[in-house]
Every structure is written in C-alpha cells, then in structure tokens.
Amino acid sequence: MRSARLSPLLYASLLALAAAAMPARAALFEDDEARKAILDLRARQQQNDEATRARLDKLVQEQIDPLRRSILDLNGQIESLRGEIAKLRGQNEQLARDLSDTQRKLIDQSDALNTRLKPLEPQKVSLDGREFNVSPDEKRVYDGAMGQVRKGDFDEAAASLNGFLKQFPTSGYADSARFWLGNAQYGQRSYKDAITTFKAFLAASPDHPRAPEAMLALANCQIELKDTKSARKSLQDLIKAFPNSEAAQAGKERLAALK
Template sequence: MWTSARPPAPTRSGPSPLRLAVLLLALGAGGAAQAQLFADNDARKAIIDLRARLDQNAENLRASQTASERLRTELTDLVKQLQRSVLELNTQNEQLRTELAAQRGNIEQILRDLGELQRRLADQSQTLDQRLRKLEPQRVGLDGREFLAQTSETRDYNDALTLLRQGDFVAAASALKAFQSRYPESGYLNSVRYWLGNALYGKREYAGAIESFRALVLTQPDHPRAPEALLAVANCQIELKDNKAARATLDELVRTFPKSEAATAARERLSTLK
C-alpha cells in the first residue's frame, strides 16, 4: 500500500496544468479498470448462466431418460399384459370352440332323437287311428238293411258263417248262439236267427230250428229272409212228421208273401203234401 503527500492547497487561480493532467490520467485509468471489471462480471454471469442451463438441460435429460425408461417399462409391462390377455382369450376361444362343437353334436343328436321320436309318434298315432277306426261302429249293409256295427260284431258274424259254409253245423250253431248272447241289440241279430235255424236244421234239431226261424218272422216280418224262414219252418215240421202244421205254415207263407220265390216253392210243396 502506498500513500501520497497531501497536495498543496489550491489557489484561486485553479488547478495547475500538471495536476489536471494527472487527474485526467487517473480518471482514464479508473474508467478503463471499471470497464474491464464490468466485462469480467458479465462473462462470469454468462458462464454461470450457461452452466446453470447446461445443468438444467442435463437434469431435464436425465429426467427425460428416467421418464422414457419408466414409460418403456410401463409399455413393456402393458405389452406383456396384453400378450397374456390375448393368450388367455385364445385359450378361452379354443375352449368355447370345443364346447360349441360338443354342444353342436349334442344338438344334432337331440334333433335326430326328436326326429325319431316324431316318426314313432306318427306311427303310433296312425296305428292308434287304425285301431280306433276298428273300434268305431262301421256302417254295414246286409239283407237290404243298413246299420252300424262294431268291428268285433262283423268279425264274429263272418266267422260263424264261415263255419256254417264249411258244414260244421255244431260249431256254427255254437258261434251263432254266442253271438246272440254277446250282441243282443246287434243289427245282425235277425240274420243270425235265420242262419242259426239253418245250423240247427243241419244238426237235426228241428224244434230249435223252428223256434229260431219263427223268432225272425215275429220280430221283423218284413225281413227279406222272412219268406225263406217260413218255408224252412214247414220243412222242419215235415221232418217231424207234422204235415198238418207244415200245411198251415205253407198256407201262411203263400198268403203273407204271395209274390216271393218261397211262396212258389210252397205252392209246389202243398200240391204234393198229403
């Protein structure tokens, strides 16, 4: 450190040229130093600011890298999760396809079973209809008359007549008597009486035959076979050697049914009957 001697007191006439020059020189040097000082401070501040910006940029870069790594990790986890989900979905879809295939097979089997059941029901329904039709009364035409008869009536009647045509009078008479007991209200009844009389005549049971023929004439005198029944009664009476009764029956026949073929036969029989 240095000190300078006190300058002499100025005079009223002002500073000397020398002092003025020194002063100006000092002022110039101080301004230059001051300017240099300002320049150094600006540079230092600029460097500090630059370093701060660099540090901030580095920090931002690290933060960005950290965020990128975190994002990459999250994305990786998300991709893995999606892959697992897709795999699970594929597995579930495969299971569903398997189950659907099995269900489709079950449905096809059910449809086949249903079709078979429907076919059987249709067959059973048709069979039942046929049976019901057999059980339902059927319209029958016999000896100029029409009536309703059960299938069993027609069957039993025809079976009995078959026996009679075969000459099995015993079995035919038994079948015709059974028919009378089983179907007392049948439309076949008077025809059964006529054929029963013939079966009994074939068995030589003339009294029973007369009774059956007479029952036909009494219950239905307008029956187409009534004239034949009276002629058969007369034949039975002739077989019983009761010519008087036979003549009376033949007269009744000619009187009641004069235009019938049986009446013509009765007239011939009367001419020879003593």
C-alpha cells in the same frame, strides 16, 4: 530522478478505459456462468425426463404384463369354450339325429302294429237297417255263410249259419243269421226245422225289417207240411201286423188260395 507525473486529463482517460474494460470482463464471466447453468439445467431435466420415462415404462410394463397375461388367459378360455360349444353342438346334432331316428322307428313300429292289429279291430257294419260292431272273425264267418246261401248251397249254408249262431250267440248278425238259416232249411226242405227257426227269429226280433218275410216263410213251411190251419193263422197275423208290406200282399194271395 524526477518521477513522472501524469496529467489530469491523461489520468482521467486511463480511469475511463479501466472502467470500460471491467464490465466487459464481468459480462463475459456472467455469460459463461449462465450457459453453464443452462447446460446443467438441461442435463438435470434430461435426467429427470429419462427417469420419468423409465418409471412410466416400468409402471406401464407392470400394468400391461398382467393385463396381457389376463388377455391371453381369457383368449385361451374363449378358445376352450368354443371347443366345448362345438363339441356340445356336435353332441346335440347327434342327439337330434338319434331322436329323429327313434321317432321314425317308433312311427314305423306303430304303423306295423296298427297294420297287424287292424284286422283284429271291431268293424262297424250296417245290415237290415241296423248298425253294429262286429269282430273280423264274425264278419268272415257270416260273409262265408251268406256266400253259400247266394250260391244255393243250402246244406253248407245251414251248417255254417248254425255254427255261427253257436260261436257268436250275441252277435249283431244273429237275427239276420237266424232268418237266413230258416231260408236255408226251407231250401233243404227241412220244414219243421225252418218253422222252429222262423219262430225263434220272430220271438227275438218281432220288429225286425225282415219280420214280414219271416212270417210269410213260416206260413209257406206250414203249407208244405199241409198244416193249413196254422198257415192260415200265420198269414192273418202277417196281414194284421204288417198290412202295407209286400209280404202282406203276397200273404193275402196265399190266404185266398187256401180258401
């Protein structure tokens, strides 16, 4: 049997077809490999991403949890401090109320004490052109005695004024008390006692505003006792010492009547 022989043209065509088929199969193979490589790459990338997220989550969790606990502890401390502050504020308010109550009580006690002490405090008085301080007792006894003088109760007035001078010998009232004692004794017609009192008054306070009246009263007592010589001398001394006083004018009239 004769073997079949291909014509050169057919042979060339077959070769061309085979050559064309081979690249197609190679290209198909290459596409599958590339797709598989891409899928593998995507899988690995996804795994890497998930691992990265897990590490980040773990890292964040490790950092956030202590921070969260710290914040919670801080909030607890803040609340505790708020409670302490509120407690202290309440204590301060109570202390302020207690202090206010104490101050008010002290003021009330001070006012009450001043009220009790006020009657015992020295008082400034002005009498016969002079100012001086006296105790409440001095003023009370002196005013009482002067009330008796004004009523004409000379016996009681003389006793009260004598008692005053013994109780308060250095009082600012002493000169005036002595002057009015002489007048009360004159009203009692105790002329000798009155003379002694007026002389003591003039010896102690020769410049007293009532000295001219005392000298005239002294002369009147001497006239009542018929001691004209002494009366004349007292009137002359009055006119000489206090020439412009009303007592001196009255003394001139009394002196003229004695002549």
